[in-house]
Amino acid sequence: MKTTTSDSARPSAGELSLFLSQYSARLLGAGATCIRLEKNAARIAKAYGKEAEISIMPRHVHLSVWAPGSTDTAASIAAIGHTAISFRINTKLSELSWEIADGKVDFATAAKRFDRIVRDDRRDPRTVLFLVALANASFCRLFGGDFIAMTTVCLATAAGYHLKLLLLGRGVDIRLTVLVCAFASAVLGATDTLFSIGETPSVASGTSVLYLVPGIPFLNSFSDLLYRHYLCAFSRFVDALVLTCSLSIGLCAGMLLMNIRMF
């Protein structure tokens, strides 16, 4: 049942601005598109009788919140964290915005729920590793690879992804991590060519690194472009491009070492 938020339960523009800036920074960090962020933030502000304008910069979110017809205004800035993309957080934060809009939670509860959602981002690295290896092997099949190539790609991906988890866990820069993992996977993916096994060794070499392609950032950047968030689109595109460049350097180095031609 829809209820309206009573005046006493309504946060001030300052409190709401602070909450929304944290909310926006976390939602963007989790890989949400700019249009979703705008919709969610406007929905939350409207639920408390306020209006909000967001300026989304590549590394920061700038928010202005005001109550129409009064002098209660506030602005705040929050840094967008470099966290892993999480559709679970994206979904939970979108749900939270609707619960606030429908008057199901008050401001204090919403703030607690927000903290719990962003803290509770559990991942099971072993399951993810298994699924990614299987996915890349399937990808190899989609490119015409045979069973031997699929097995090679599966093992090369598992080794590369495990290395990625290890390096990121030790705080190594993501670009260097992608380069090293692409190199490792490319070398392992060249096994079929090296020992002349299977019918499609070139497919194994080419697809062994595809799990490192930053697909979601590429899709997000083009999505932001369509909604005219050019700055954010460009920033996300360049981020994805840099990672693809790292991947390519690692792949080229691996292929060069194993004496395999890309073209």
Next chain:
Amino acid sequence: MLLQIFQDALFAAIAAIGFAAISTPPRNAYGWCAVIAAIGHSLRFVLMNAQTQLHIIPATLGSAFAIGTLAVFLSPRARIPAETCLFPALLPMIPGTYAYKAFGGLALCLLSEGQDAFGRNFYLFAHNALMCSCLLLCMVLGATLPIFLFQKISFRATR
């Protein structure tokens, strides 16, 4: 042909689940991602291989639109934002090979000696980079058009 379509759908579904796992979707999203990816990818396979023999770019645009439409109408059932099952479902179509081949071509360009070798490598770079950009644009255009057309459904899925 039917077996090939089934194989394409099956492996696209597995790829979507695996690549989706990296971005931690909610548990109930995996099934939807798999179904949508299977339909979308096999549709592209049919468009490119059946009598139509479409080029990869219009085939990608068409299947991305199908993926987007399915995601918009199925996401309220799963109570997840449309992008949560839309983007992972698109991942098996990401032109990853074009992307790294573009950089490979660029590297060869810089290392090449002579006009002929440079011209050939520049062609490889430009061709792969253009294909990659066009495919990405078509994928996002096709997939987000349904979100844009059915905004009331797509932005209310988590309500």
